[in-house]
Amino acid sequence: MSEKQGLTVIVKTVTRAILPVIFLYGFYIILHGHLSPGGGFGGGVVLALAFLSVMLAYGRPTAQKWLNIRILHDVESSGPLLFLAVGLLGLAAGGAFLLNVLGKGRLFNLWSSGFILPLNIIIGVKVGLSLFLAVWALTEWDPEKGDDT
Amino acid sequence: MPVDIWLIFLLSFMILGSIVALEIKDILSSIVAIGVVGLAVSTAFLILQAPDLAIVQFLFEIFALIILVRAFIRKDYHQLEPARLGRLTAALTALTLIAVFAFSVHAFKGLPEFGRPTLATAQYYLDHAGQQVKSANIVSAVVLDYRAYDTLGEVTVLFTAILGTFTILRVRKAKKEGGEK
Numbered sequence: 001m002s003e004k005q006g007l008t009v010i011v012k013t014v015t016r017a018i019l020p021v022i023f024l025y026g027f028y029i030i031l032h033g034h035l036s037p038g039g040g041f042g043g044g045v046v047l048a049l050a051f052l053s054v055m056l057a058y059g060r061p062t063a064q065k066w067l068n069i070r071i072l073h074d075v076e077s078s079g080p081l082l083f084l085a086v087g088l089l090g091l092a093a094g095g096a097f098l099l100n101v102l103g104k105g106r107l108f109n110l111w112s113s114g115f116i117l118p119l120n121i122i123i124g125v126k127v128g129l130s131l132f133l134a135v136w137a138l139t140e141w142d143p144e145k146g147d148d149t
Numbered sequence: 150m151p152v153d154i155w156l157i158f159l160l161s162f163m164i165l166g167s168i169v170a171l172e173i174k175d176i177l178s179s180i181v182a183i184g185v186v187g188l189a190v191s192t193a194f195l196i197l198q199a200p201d202l203a204i205v206q207f208l209f210e211i212f213a214l215i216i217l218v219r220a221f222i223r224k225d226y227h228q229l230e231p232a233r234l235g236r237l238t239a240a241l242t243a244l245t246l247i248a249v250f251a252f253s254v255h256a257f258k259g260l261p262e263f264g265r266p267t268l269a270t271a272q273y274y275l276d277h278a279g280q281q282v283k284s285a286n287i288v289s290a291v292v293l294d295y296r297a298y299d300t301l302g303e304v305t306v307l308f309t310a311i312l313g314t315f316t317i318l319r320v321r322k323a324k325k326e327g328g329e330k
Contacts, residue, residue: 029204034284037200039292045208052215080308083301098297104283113284116293119300126304130311131212137318139219 005059015057022050030124034113040120044127051132060139069136072129079126086115086122155196163189180217184210201288 006012026046033039055063090099098115105112163186170182187210194203234242267275274291284290292300 034286034289034293036286037288038204039201039286039289042201042204042208045205045212049208049212049215052212056215076311077308080301080304083304087297087301098301100282100294107279107283108285113282113290113294115297116282116284116289119293119297120289123300123304127307130307134311134314135216135219137314138216140318 005062007057011057015053019050019053022046022053026050026124026128030120031110031117033120033124034116035108035110040123041127043120044124045131047124047128048131048135051128052135055132055136055139069133072133076126076129076133079122079129082122083119083126086119090115152196156193159189159193159196176221177218180214180221183217184214187213201286 026043028043029038029046030040030043033043051067054066058066087098090101091097093099093101095101100114100116102114102118104114111117166182166185166189170179170186173179173182187206191203191207191210194200194206274287274295278284278287278290278295282290282294284294
């Protein structure tokens, strides 16, 4: 059943082999956003493309079985709220909104620059999931079959 | 080779790509030609030493290509008749373009040299970001520390856009279910 959906077995095998590497690259770009070029937006798009490659290679129904779209929706929608919460943390510490109150650490360390790392993670997850879910919503309607999907 | 020559090469590449995208009959080739333009922009950012922008532009270009292919590949949009331009309209368009070009040549000559006098704000970020934010990537420091409020706005924009997409696509579903009942 899953053999007939999606693309050929070559594409499926290559996708399965390369998918962890794509995810690793996406997480690397997000986590090192304050050290090297990249950050939440770029890494998020990499994550979205990884999800998309699953959808393209294995077909929509199989991807729907693997991924819990409802949970992805909830995580995606909570992104701005988490961002706001991080901002309010600065307010709660007695400073201004979005004040960087976390420990700054040392320059060039992974644990440096306070809020930038958590904010990058929030933005990365948010961007990745929203781009993927946008494509997911757009492919819900098949132009060939018209309105009956 | 100096940066300017690379940029001129890339710009002519982009103009060629857009001409090909407009003139070619096959819709898939047209989409690929649009992709050439985006990748040239990404390379231009790389040459101008803006790797953050280059990465985002490159990835979004791939993403946009996938959406474009998904949206247009099944429909025969290449059957559309090309628009016919009257002789007067064509002449007027050409004249306007020449006027704009002449004016912009004049305007660009008055601009300062590229990136030469660093803005006061940019100089402040360059001097203090390492000590104040402890972020090795100064772009990150500006986006997520000095200007984090703007980024919150961007995230909100993205959230609203996705919300709109889902709302529009959900209306169709609800209508269909109502019709079946």
